[in-house]
Each structure stands twice: as C-alpha cells, then as structure tokens.
Amino acid sequence: MQAFGLFNYWVVVLLMMTGLYIVTASPNLIKKIIGLNIFQTSVFILYITIGKVSFGTAPILVDGVSRYSNPLPHVLILTAIVVGVATTALGLALVVRIHSAYGSINESELQNEDAADS
Amino acid sequence: MDIGSFLINAILLVFLAATAIAVARLQNLFAGAMLFGIYSLLSAGVFVVLDAVDVAFTEAAVGAGIATILMLSTIALTGIKHESIPIRPLRSLLLVAVVGAALIYGTFDMPRFGDAEAPAHQHVALRYLQQSGDEIGIPNVVTSVLASYRGYDTLGEVAVIFTAGIGVLCLLGGSRRRRTDPADKS
Amino acid sequence: MRHHLVLRVIAKLLIPLILLFALYVQFHGDFGPGGGFQAGVIFGSAFILYGLIFGANTARRVATPEVVRVLAACGVLLYAGVGVVAILRGGNYLQYRVLAATATGGEHLGIFLIEFGVGLTVAMIMIGLFYCFTGYRPSDHNNGTHPHDA
DSSP states (O other): OTGGGGHHHHHHHHHHHHHHHHHHHOOBHHHHHHHHHHHHHHHHHHHHHHHOOTTOBOSBOOTTOOOBOOHHHHHHHHHHHHHHHHHHHHHHHHHHHHHHHHSOOBHHHHHHHHHHHO | OOHHHHHHHHHHHHHHHHHHHHHHHOOBHHHHHHHHHHHHHHHHHHHHHTTOHHHHHHHHHIIIIIIHHHHHHHHHHHTOOBOOOOSSHHHHHHHHHHHHHHHHHHHTTSOOTTOTTSGGGTSHHHHHHHHHHHHTOOSBHHHHIIIIITHHHHHHHHHHHHHHHHHHHHHHOOOOGGGGOTTOOO | OTTOHHHHHHHHHHHHHHHHHHHHHHHSTTTSSOOHHHHHHHHHHHHHHHHHHHOHHHHHHHSOHHHHHHHHHHHHHHHHHHHHHHHHTTSOTTOGGGSSSSHHHHHHHHHHHHHHHHHHHHHHHHHHHHHHHHHOOHHHHOOSOOTTTO
C-alpha cells in the first residue's frame, strides 16, 4: 500500500517528461508551446497532490468538519493557472509574428534563414 | 489512506498520461490543440478529487476554454496544420529518460499520498485553517489567503496578467487600419 | 456564419446565463468556490463565445477595444488603490482591517474590492487577447522584411 502512495508523483514525472520531450524534439513552435503547457499542468498536479489530506474536504470552513486539505498550494496554483494562460498567449503572439516575418514556424528553417542572412 | 478518492484520482491520471502521450505522438496540430483541451479538462477532474475546487474551476475555464481557443486561432493565423518530423528524437528520448529517472529517484523521499503528517501541512497552513475564520471572517480559506494574507502576491499576479495582455496588444494589435477594413466579415 | 442556426439560438440562450454565473462566482467567492480569477475568465469566455458565433467585429461593437483596454487598467488600479486607501487610513499597504469600523468588516470590504479588481482585469485581458488574435492581419505588420519577398 505504501508504494501506491507515490503513484501521483510518478504520473507527474511522466507528464513532465512528455512535455519536456515535446519541447526538445518538436521543431514546430506551436507544438512546443503545447508541450510547455503540458509541463506546466504537471507541476500544478504535483502541488495539488502535496496539498491533499486523506479524508479531508475542500478548505471551505463548515461547522462540524475539522479535517481540511491544505489551502496554500491551491492559492499558489490558482493564480499560476491564470498567469500561465496570459504568458501562453504572449508566446503564441510571438509565434504569429515570427510566422509573418519568416514565413515559417519550423525551428530548423528559422535557423537556416538566420544563418543565410548573416 | 483514502482509497476511494485515490482510485478515482489514479484512473483520471492514467487518462491524463494517455492524452499527453497522444499529443506527443500526433503530427496534426489541430488534433494536438483539441487533445490539449481534453487534457486540461481531465486535470480539472483530478483537482476536484484532490479537494482543490477553486483550482479545478479555474483550470476548467482557462485550460479547456481560453487556452484552446488561443491555440486554435494561432493555428488558423499561421495556416500550418501539420508539423514536420521531430528533430533528433533519440537524443531527446535519452535526455527525458535520464531526467525522468532522476526525478523518480527523488520521489522516494516524498510524503505518501494524503499523509496528514507531511511537512507541508505543519507550518503556516495550519494557522490559516485555524485562525482565518476569526481573523478574516469568511468561510472560503482559499479566498482569505489569496486576497488577504497573500494580497501582495496576488497584486503581483494581476500585474503580470495585465503586462502579458499589454505585450500581446503590442505584438498583434496596434494597427488601426483594419478596424475599417470592409473585407473583415469573419 | 449565417446558417449556424442551432449555434446562434443556443448561444443567445446561454450567454446571459454565463454572464450571470460569472457574477455569482465573483460575489459568492467568499462563501463557496470562486473568486475574481474564475469569474473574470468566465465573464470573458461569454464575450468570446459571442465573438465566435456572431463574428469578432460584432463583439467589438458590444465592448470596444478602447473600453476593454481602459477597464483592464482600472482593475489593477482598483487593487493598488485599495492598498493606498489603507495607508491613508493609518494602516499598512493592503491592510484591509482599517477600511471599516470593525476588523472583519474591513477585511470583507477589502476582499470584495480587490476581488472585483482582479475579476475586471482578468475578464478584460481575456477579451482583449481574443480581439488581438482575431483582428490580426499579417499584411499590416509585414514591413518589407520578409525574406521571401526580398
């Protein structure tokens, strides 16, 4: 039973590594941003897993309940999600501008064009 | 251990892993963006099971809604539907395997799922749960921590969102000609 | 977009409910799940749904980009302003308990105001992002540096 207690962390590592693989292996900039988002969500799950208390409830105070999950990771991740989408939008806007300047969003093609210019 | 919520959480996590691997394998960008929406929705489900209702709420609205729409509009604007083959996939796989193995090794020291004695629950969180009802007087502890105890933090986050919005406006907005462009009927 | 009759009818039914739900989430966030961040995103997504169904230009007439930009800044200013008011009333920055006669009353008022500021900024930034991505014309920004044109 003890080993199952680590299952969440292992899935988090798997998701994180999937995201890292997409960011490093995919030449396409949009795909890279999708990979970054997968990585980001895995970090969210890590934090929320740490905050969970067995048989606890959501941290909204109710009479007669004394066991709550930890509210602090929830606060940190709640704001991180909204900040995450704003920065994702900034990244996608950069992709759109790169596409109109270079005509491509493929990393190796961009590097070739930069090499040809210099 | 809380078997019921652990099992639901484990099933959702398996779905999440399957979706993430599907995103990594697909070459079609449209399908990738849609699967990312599903991935966000599933992670919102995980958050509900893990008692983070506020977080689940945000993730469902942001990840499955806004982020997917932004990715789809980027795909539409660039007109690129497929990505080309991965660059040096073996080297990336090696990197991922090494980093992943190191992280898995690190997890053996982590507190087990739902452990009430874990260090994270011993310090300031305990005080928030015990005192915020008297000090702030509102039942939702997440709101009292977010808005009152950590008000500076949240002010910074709002400033980041505002700045990112202004950044996108500078990159993509700016041109006033298009507002009178009669060709825009979409 | 003329013939998506089902989408148009359903959207017309849903959008007021989404807006109402966003307001509920905004003002009920003290007692149940919710708050400014969630409410802002839901409020913004109602406008985005409207823009997707009826065209982004129709949405721009409902909430003009200028209004969106000004209101987004107002949200941050409201948040920061609450902190300044707390200083003027003799407390520290963002110390809400000095805002009203009782400490918990002050906390209630302060949290209400800053959550409203958060919601306003998040909603307007989300709508603004949607406007930016739908209104972008590559030709407006291609200032002759395109390598393939050269």
